[in-house]
Structures are given as structure tokens and as C-alpha cells.
Amino acid sequence: DLIVLDxxxxxxxxxxxxxxxxxxxxxxxxxxxxFLTPPETGAFGRLMMGTTAVVxxxxxxxxxxxxxxxxxxxxxxxxxxxxxFVERHKVVLELFRAPTTSFVTVCAPTESxxxxxxxxxxxxxARDLPRGGVVVNQVHxxxxxxxxxxxxxxxxxxxLSADLAPATANALLARLGMAHRRLHALQVAEDELTExxxxxxxxxxxxxxxxxxxxxxxxxxxxxxxxxxxxxxAATL
Numbered sequence: 756d757l758i759v760l761d762x763x764x765x766x767x768x769x770x771x772x773x774x775x776x777x778x779x780x781x782x783x784x785x786x787x788x789x790f791l792t793p794p795e796t797g798a799f800g801r802l803m804m805g806t807t808a809v810v811x812x813x814x815x816x817x818x819x820x821x822x823x824x825x826x827x828x829x830x831x832x833x834x835x836x837x838x839x840f841v842e843r844h845k846v847v848l849e850l851f852r853a854p855t856t857s858f859v860t861v862c863a864p865t866e867s868x869x870x871x872x873x874x875x876x877x878x879x880x881a882r883d884l885p886r887g888g889v890v891v892n893q894v895h896x897x898x899x900x901x902x903x904x905x906x907x908x909x910x911x912x913x914x915l916s917a918d919l920a921p922a923t924a925n926a927l928l929a930r931l932g933m934a935h936r937r938l939h940a941l942q943v944a945e946d947e948l949t950e951x952x953x954x955x956x957x958x959x960x961x962x963x964x965x966x967x968x969x970x971x972x973x974x975x976x977x978x979x980x981x982x983x984x985x986x987x988x989a990a991t992l
Contacts, residue, residue: 768875772851772882857887857960862952864894864945864964869952876955886959890985891949893967897939963987 760768815823850856858879862872872889879886916924953962965984972981 769878772878772884774847851884854885857885859887859890859960860952860956861890861892864891864949866948869948873952873955876952876959880955880959886956888960889952889956889962891952891962891964894945894949894964895938895941896966897935897942 760771860872860875860879862868869891872891876886876889912928915927919927949964956962963985965981968977968980970977972978
């Protein structure tokens with residue numbers, strides 16, 4: 756099975772990891788006992804029940820006696836279910852750590868997104884959960900640091916410039932060269948940013964970058980192209 760968590764706030768993803776133990780912590784057995792333990796005999800029992808009575812009286816004053824009655828009934832209803840929750844909690848944790856489970860982190864090549872991905876990789880490692888790898892989506896690629904637009908475009912540049920004044924043609928080619936240099940600078944900046952997530956993900960599976968497509972991904976052909984790039988040979992961290 757494949758589960759995709761589209762969670763821009765990383766807290767939502769952490770909620771998913773922490774969910775097995777959240778109900779267990781809420782229905783802590785000591786809390787159940789505090790509400791459900793019958794009065795004990797002896798001096799110590801009377802002292803404890805006296806303390807409990809004070810707490811009950813204070814809570815009743817704040818929330819009302821009806822609320823306390825409903826709360827006690829709530830815990831009584833859950834008393835027989837507690838062990839079942841514990842068992843299911845263990846099963847889910849075992850599933851999270853099973854050899855067949857793998858957590859893959861997908862992010863964009865931006866500082867904020869990479870910060871979240873790095874943090875999530877560190878959380879997975881700290882929780883001893885299996886890390887499958889990291890995918891950085893929509894990266895920019897550029898061939899070479901500098902190019903002469905006229906030389907690279909060749910006949911195309913001449914055709915584009917045919918109906919233009921020489922000054923206009925030269926300005927156009929200069930802007931194309933500047934656009935290439937900016938694209939290369941963007942690629943270098945992204946490479947520097949992604950180094951952090953690569954470092955955090957080392958020893959945790961594969962690392963794959965998916966190039967940004969020229970257009971929007973909105974049909975089967977573009978999805979197939981994304982899939983081709985996604986499942987190309989990936990690096991191992």
C-alpha cells in the first residue's frame with residue numbers, strides 16, 4: 756500500500772507518526788485508576804480519598820458536578836477498551852518499523868521546504884523509523900556556466916535577427932545570455948541548499964532529483980515524463 760501525506764506544516768506529518776501513542780497517553784491507565792479506584796480502608800486510604808475528594812470538589816466547582824459525572828462515566832466506558840488500544844498501538848508501531856515499510860520525503864528545492872525535509876529526516880532517524888529516501892522535485896538544471904547565445908543558437912539566432920535592427924538583435928542575444936547565467940546561478944544555489952537534506956538523509960536510502968518541466972503537469976503525457984525522471988537511476992546516500 757502507498758500512503759501519501761500532503762502536509763505543508765511538518766507538524767501534521769509528525770501527528771501521523773505520533774498518533775499511535777496519543778490516545779494511549781490520553782487514556783493513561785493511572786488516569787483511569789484515579790477516576791475508578793474504589794475507596795480504600797485504613798488511614799492511608801482515607802488520606803488518599805480525602806485528597807481525591809478535595810480535587811473532585813475543586814473540579815466540580817470549576818466545571819460543575821454534571822460534567823464530573825459524565826467524565827467518570829466516560830472513563831468507566833473506556834476501562835474495558837484500554838487493553839485493546841494498547842494492543843493496537845503496538846501493532847501500528849510494529850507496522851511503522853516493519854521491513855516492508857519505508858518513509859520517502861518529497862520536497863522542493865527552496866530553503867523553507869528543504870528545512871522541513873531535513874527536520875523530518877532527523878525525526879525519522881531519532882524515532883528509528885525506516886527511511887526510504889528523499890525526492891527533491893522541480894529542480895532547475897543548466898548546461899554550463901556561460902554560453903554565447905549567438906554561437907549556441909547559430910542559424911536560429913540569424914533567423915530571429917533577420918528582421919531586427921542590429922542594436923535590437925544584439926540586445927536580444929545579450930538578454931538570452933543573461934537569462935542563461937541567471938538559470939545557472941539558480942542551479943548552483945539549489946545545489947548548495949540541497950546539500951543539507953542530503954547530509955541529513957545519509958544512510959537513509961536513495962536521493963533523487965526531478966527536473967522542473969517546461970510546462971504544467973496536467974495530462975498523462977506530462978505525468979509519464981515526471982515518472983520517467985522520478986524512477987531514473989537515483990543516487991544512494
